[in-house]
Amino acid sequence: MEIITAILAGILFATAIYNMLQKQLLRIVIGTALLSHGAHIFIFTMGRLKTGQPPILIDGIESYTDPLPQALILTSIVISFGVTSLLLVLAYRSTQENGTDNMEQLRGNENE
Amino acid sequence: MSNLAILPIIIPLIAAIVLIFFNKRVHISRVLAKLFSIISLGTAGYITWYVLEHGSVILETGDWIAPYGIVLVMDGLAAILVLTTNVITTACAFYAPHAGLERRERFYFYPFFFFLITGVSGAFITGDLFNLFVFFEVLLMASYGLIVLGGEKVQLRESLKYLLINLFSSMLFVTTVAFLYAVVGTVNMAQIAERVQEVEQQGIITTIGILLFFVFATKAALFPLYYWLPKSYIVPNPVISALFGALLTKVGIYSILRVFSLIFVHRTDLTHEMFIWIAGLSMIFGVIGALSTSNIKLIIAYNIIPAIGFILLGIGVLNDSGISGSIYYLVNDMIIKTALFLLVGIISYVAGTSDLRKMGGLIHYYPSLGWLLFLSAAVLAGLPPFSGFIGKLLLLKGAFEQGEIAIVIIGLLTSLLILYSIVKIFINGFWGDKETMGNIEKKPIKGLLTPVFALLALAVLLGVGAELFYPSIESIAAYLLDPEIYIDSVLKE
Numbered sequence: 001m002e003i004i005t006a007i008l009a010g011i012l013f014a015t016a017i018y019n020m021l022q023k024q025l026l027r028i029v030i031g032t033a034l035l036s037h038g039a040h041i042f043i044f045t046m047g048r049l050k051t052g053q054p055p056i057l058i059d060g061i062e063s064y065t066d067p068l069p070q071a072l073i074l075t076s077i078v079i080s081f082g083v084t085s086l087l088l089v090l091a092y093r094s095t096q097e098n099g100t101d102n103m104e105q106l107r108g109n110e111n112e
Numbered sequence: 113m114s115n116l117a118i119l120p121i122i123i124p125l126i127a128a129i130v131l132i133f134f135n136k137r138v139h140i141s142r143v144l145a146k147l148f149s150i151i152s153l154g155t156a157g158y159i160t161w162y163v164l165e166h167g168s169v170i171l172e173t174g175d176w177i178a179p180y181g182i183v184l185v186m187d188g189l190a191a192i193l194v195l196t197t198n199v200i201t202t203a204c205a206f207y208a209p210h211a212g213l214e215r216r217e218r219f220y221f222y223p224f225f226f227f228l229i230t231g232v233s234g235a236f237i238t239g240d241l242f243n244l245f246v247f248f249e250v251l252l253m254a255s256y257g258l259i260v261l262g263g264e265k266v267q268l269r270e271s272l273k274y275l276l277i278n279l280f281s282s283m284l285f286v287t288t289v290a291f292l293y294a295v296v297g298t299v300n301m302a303q304i305a306e307r308v309q310e311v312e313q314q315g316i317i318t319t320i321g322i323l324l325f326f327v328f329a330t331k332a333a334l335f336p337l338y339y340w341l342p343k344s345y346i347v348p349n350p351v352i353s354a355l356f357g358a359l360l361t362k363v364g365i366y367s368i369l370r371v372f373s374l375i376f377v378h379r380t381d382l383t384h385e386m387f388i389w390i391a392g393l394s395m396i397f398g399v400i401g402a403l404s405t406s407n408i409k410l411i412i413a414y415n416i417i418p419a420i421g422f423i424l425l426g427i428g429v430l431n432d433s434g435i436s437g438s439i440y441y442l443v444n445d446m447i448i449k450t451a452l453f454l455l456v457g458i459i460s461y462v463a464g465t466s467d468l469r470k471m472g473g474l475i476h477y478y479p480s481l482g483w484l485l486f487l488s489a490a491v492l493a494g495l496p497p498f499s500g501f502i503g504k505l506l507l508l509k510g511a512f513e514q515g516e517i518a519i520v521i522i523g524l525l526t527s528l529l530i531l532y533s534i535v536k537i538f539i540n541g542f543w544g545d546k547e548t549m550g551n552i553e554k555k556p557i558k559g560l561l562t563p564v565f566a567l568l569a570l571a572v573l574l575g576v577g578a579e580l581f582y583p584s585i586e587s588i589a590a591y592l593l594d595p596e597i598y599i600d601s602v603l604k605e
Contacts, residue, residue: 020276020280025272028276032276032279032280032283035279035280035283036283038283039283039286039287039290040286042287042290043286043287043289043290043293045290046290046291046293046294047293047294068293068299069290069293072242072286072289072290072293072299075242075246076245076286079246079249079282080283082253083249083253083256083275083279083282086253086256086275087272087275087276087279090256090260090268090271090272090275091272093263093268094268094269094271094272097263097265097268097269098265098268098269106269106272106273
């Protein structure tokens, strides 16, 4: 099970990075969203995948699910959700103001 | 007394929330912002005194015993950095009303300002690696708000890149924490440090360490990951640039200092040796950038990079004088960078341009501004007896003790070029005939100069009164070099 999710995380990372290297702004935004999904699945995998075990630590219980990765992912999901929505608004506004969503044209050298 | 540790996070947070309600009443906001920053400064001062006198204050949040809950560790290093942060933000709070923020003050400038301080203080204090990520996000969110405030064309363009690079490095941070969690099974920094020694495959630990270094190096703008910094730092208002230049990159370098003096200290021949070279390259490339441009804001923004390089050098050599030099230089640089950003803000305000080629003869109109700039150039470049000198002396002494002669020479040459890059502003902007820029109208700058003057006075005091501060810095360095003290104080074994 761990192997499958690890490969899935890898595919998500690869797709994300491919998208982030594009010139179109919307593709980059999608890339960042995929990147955060990849990271979350990865954290999940790193906590070992077990089903049907209680998330508690008492003497006498041999096998238990680690509750910490869930807490970490939850925090991370909230953060990346917020950042992605901000990024979408910013990308929209920037496209409107600058008249382009092509990163090649958003370079801007007039300040040098 | 352990609740003391959380006060530098709580006070700015309350200030930010209160100020949201007064966003349309600029006058009340200004008074409240000054008041809150002074309260926060006073608290930070008391905490620093308490910590240096009685040792670290550790708060186990929610009464969860370490390592199960999140711990806040207010040790000497965290305390002096929190104090310096509060000094800077107080100066900025007094500068902001005169800074020409106009409508921005009504559009939640002050709440963002205090959220930023919340994040920065939190990142300094926390003793938990994942919590560090969370506080990074808090300060980054506030900085996204600040950098785009005003919504100009160029701001939107640059803030987009700023956001993307930070988002990417944050995700890399989370992934690295996951790796580390898989290997050592904890995110509490003290426990990580304890368990890292027992891991059989030291290779994976070193890999994780280097990954983590890349994350922090992106935030701290080290070579070769500094390319995003200069342009995005010059687009917002000077007071915001000052906050960014003084605090954000310093949080990154602080994290490197913390992590690589506490956790990843077992393969120093690999990691720390690499730091020394990255430090040297950062110095060279940063100062070349500063010399290549005639935009005064860009000159100061590029000067952040060699400063970070100097601090990294101390971490790389990892001995007594190196680490004390890093801490001294860190504090000095936070203060002097704020002063410089605020100064070039004033210069571009009075000259109406930030292009050096269009300036000249300002000394006839604003003599005090010119001499303050000259003084800050001396402090930044590290001329004796100013504070930059003490920091650099310790750093280079540390490098010399390790036999890294090449880096000492690079450091000395870079200092000279840094001095030249700032003096260039002085020569081109202030010297020359009175009529170079036509007949300019004299603008009132007293309100803007006072906070800068206070910061510079403090920077000079740090240098002249080094005898007074050095013993505390030295004891903090000794504390950092012995990770066992940190581990024992957190885990109480």
